[in-house]
Amino acid sequence: MVQGVKISLFGNLILFLVKATALPFVNSLAILSDLGISCVALAISIILYYSIKLADKPADPFHNYGYSKVENVCEAMEGVVLIGIILAISVQAAMNFIHPKHTNMPWVGFICSIISVVINFIGAFYILGLAKKSSSPAIHAEGLHYRLEGFISLAIGISFIISIILRLNGLNKIDAFVDPVATLLVSFMLIFPSFNLARSAFFKLLDASIEESSKMEVIKLLGKYSHKYCDFRDLKSRSAGRKKFVELKLILPEDIPFKEGHALAIALEKDISRNISESEIMIKVEPCGKDCHYIQKNQRCPYL
Amino acid sequence: MQIKSLNDCNVVQMEEKLDALTSDEVEKALMGLIDNGAKRIVCVFELTEYISSAGLRVLLVVAKKLKKMGGELVLCSLKPLVYKVLDMAGFISIFKIFGSEEEALKSPQEK
Known part of the structure; x- marks a missing residue:
């Protein structure tokens, strides 16, 4: 299980570096929101690494039932922070509708998105497999997050393709709105899974019965x-x-x-x-x- | 939930769903019948589309209480999905199950 968290941590680090490198070239709100999500994912992976170690500690006089609840705390944190990011990027996307601006080098954005898609889907496949073996809710949440990020990067990649096509056809005015639309699509894709993740984690913290x-x-x-x-x-x-x-x-x-x-x-x-x-x-x-x-x-x- | 008395039997028409939300109410009603002296309860599952672990728990608890009082719980008219759930839980060998209410009412009580 620690192996799974290490893989997740490494994957999130690569994703963060890829998006952080692409952002100054592309100047895209969609890439910025995707980078924000990767920042959260990286932070959560680091917290999860220490949480898994803590969860494995045996019960002691201070915690007679052990420390396994820390995984639900991680789940809840991930859900809450994702909700915060959704709100922030939605506001920014709405402002970009009012003051639209063009992205630069959409083909760099497209390559960045494709790299993210590959890393996310391969990572999700591996991590969800590990989660099934270990029955860990935190690792399962990580796997779902990876898969969701894969779909988000795919949506952003498609938006860059659309941007390239529109520019090639001289439709630059419409092209300015593609980036905020992609960002709002990202928010929409994240909102229900994030609420469900936070809700499920909070229920478990409130001692909900087993599945x-x-x-x-x-x-x-x-x-x-x-x-x-x-x-x-x-x-x-x-x-x-x-x-x-x-x-x-x-x-x-x-x-x-x-x-x-x-x-x-x-x-x-x-x-x-x-x-x-x-x-x-x-x-x-x-x-x-x-x-x-x-x-x-x-x-x-x-x-x- | 409809309850009627026929030939020393209490016939109970079960809800469409027997799950965590409805099981408490069903348990109360069935236990109430036992407290009032019911010795034979026939549960009709004609309308029941879904049964969860909570529903199975109620059946087991009620069957145990009836047995303690010298009575029995009988099930009938199970839909295929409900029958499958009871089968997977191993409850087919624990309960008497009949195809219809008529058959259940005709069958003699175990002594």
Whole structure:
């Protein structure tokens, strides 16, 4: 996973340098906004590098549940900063509509965009693959960001092609508006993913329950073991970074030997944690109240 | 949610979606029936298009409570997608499932 972050960091550094080099030649707002996004991405990659190391630290007396929530903090920061950039570049693009200006050397802008597209899509493919293996939400957010940047650079590249075509056809007046249109398109492409990223991260920071597929695994196993316990209660779950926490109360017959009851709880815990990666399961055992119809009718308890 | 009593059975027409948003209400209604002495509940899934883990949890909890009181929970009229979800969760072997409400009402109660 640290390897993935290093690749991401290196990729973001290259992208930053390519766009920063092209900007003085091209004088494009679209390239400037893309550079802003790369700045954020680079900063987040650096923070993510240290966050992943922190998230891997074991629990200690100060953080009894570990440090894995730091990945959700990274996710949230990325979302919020991206929203800030969207607002800033949208305002600038609106001003450029009022005072339109031409970009210089659109073919340099086009080459810069194509290099960015290649790096972004290859990076996204690799990072998303790593995220799937590691179940890391922060690495997954990085992968999505890379892919999104790829589409943004593609849109900017297309706008430079349009600019070149318009200039070749002598339509210079229209050409002045291509750059702010491309910038607004970039904002539009970023707005929903950024809000979703920030929203998802904040929900997780507020201890939202684990995703549906993991909850389904827990229910499946409770169904599988249903002939061994009287009832279950207070099923809860939450996530912190990559880690998932599940807890529940298992109601067992009052007369079950302690060892047997404990062994059942451990077996269920192990089964659940085997099916949900990076999980910590806590099952508390409680005695039944001997208030079922088996006891009332002097019948044998089916769970003993 | 429609509830009716027929031949010592409580027949409950389930909602279109049985998920985290509706499961609480469904659980309350079914538990209320059990607290009022219901021994056999037939859940009709004719209108149900979607069931999530929350819905499955409700079915399991209600089945457990009914069994504790000497009763049983029976499911019927499952749409293919809902049946598939129950099958994937391994619930087909836990619950009695019938093709229609009529069949479910005719079947004898397990003692």
